[in-house]
Amino acid sequence: MMRKYIFLIVIFSALVVSCKEDTLPKPKAMLRLEYPDSTTVNFVASKYSFDYNALAKINKKNESAVTVGYPRMNGSIFLSYKPVAGNLNQLLSDAQKLSYEHAAKADNILEQPFVNEEAKVYGMFYDVKGDAASQSQFYVTDSTEHFLTGSLYFSVKPNYDSILPAAVYLQEDIRKIMETLRWEN
Known part of the structure; x- marks a missing residue:
C-alpha cells in the first residue's frame, strides 16, 4: 500500500515539474519618461531677459539671483548675474572653475561654445556626464x-542613470534660456 502512495507521489511530482515552461530571463528595459512639450514665457529682470519653460516656477531672490524651479522633476536652474567691471577674466575663471569642480565625480564634461553675435551673447555650455552634483553649467556674457x-x-542624490531623462529635458530649457537671452539697457 505504501508503495502505491510513493508511486503516485513520484508520478504526480513528475507531471507537475514537466508542465512548467522554461524560465527565461527578462530582457533589460529602460524607464521611459515622457515630458510635455514646452511652451515658453518671457522673464524680464533689470539687466537681462529670457524665455523659459511655462511649466517652471520663477523665484527671484534679488536682482542678482533667480531660480527657475521644476517641482515635478525636483530640479532647479540657479542663475546668478554679475556686472562686468574690469573683472571679466576673473568671472570667466570662476565660472570655468565651478564647472570643473564636478570633474571628480563626472565621467566626462563636454564643452559647447555658444555665440549669438546679433544679441551680443557669448558663452559656454558644460554638459556633465556621470554622478556629479550638477548635470549642466553655463555662462553667458x-x-x-x-x-x-x-x-x-x-x-x-546624484544617480546619472535615474536623472538622465529629466537632465536632458532641462538641458534643452537651458539652451532655450541661452538662445533667447537679451541684455537690458
Missing part, C-alpha cells in the same frame, strides 16, 4: 557689461 552663470541641480 556680452564681454563688456553683463555676466550670467547658471547651474542645474536636482534635489536628489
Whole structure:
C-alpha cells in the first residue's frame, strides 16, 4: 500500500515539474519618461531677459539671483548675474572653475561654445556626464557689461542613470534660456 502512495507521489511530482515552461530571463528595459512639450514665457529682470519653460516656477531672490524651479522633476536652474567691471577674466575663471569642480565625480564634461553675435551673447555650455552634483553649467556674457552663470541641480542624490531623462529635458530649457537671452539697457 505504501508503495502505491510513493508511486503516485513520484508520478504526480513528475507531471507537475514537466508542465512548467522554461524560465527565461527578462530582457533589460529602460524607464521611459515622457515630458510635455514646452511652451515658453518671457522673464524680464533689470539687466537681462529670457524665455523659459511655462511649466517652471520663477523665484527671484534679488536682482542678482533667480531660480527657475521644476517641482515635478525636483530640479532647479540657479542663475546668478554679475556686472562686468574690469573683472571679466576673473568671472570667466570662476565660472570655468565651478564647472570643473564636478570633474571628480563626472565621467566626462563636454564643452559647447555658444555665440549669438546679433544679441551680443557669448558663452559656454558644460554638459556633465556621470554622478556629479550638477548635470549642466553655463555662462553667458556680452564681454563688456553683463555676466550670467547658471547651474542645474536636482534635489536628489546624484544617480546619472535615474536623472538622465529629466537632465536632458532641462538641458534643452537651458539652451532655450541661452538662445533667447537679451541684455537690458
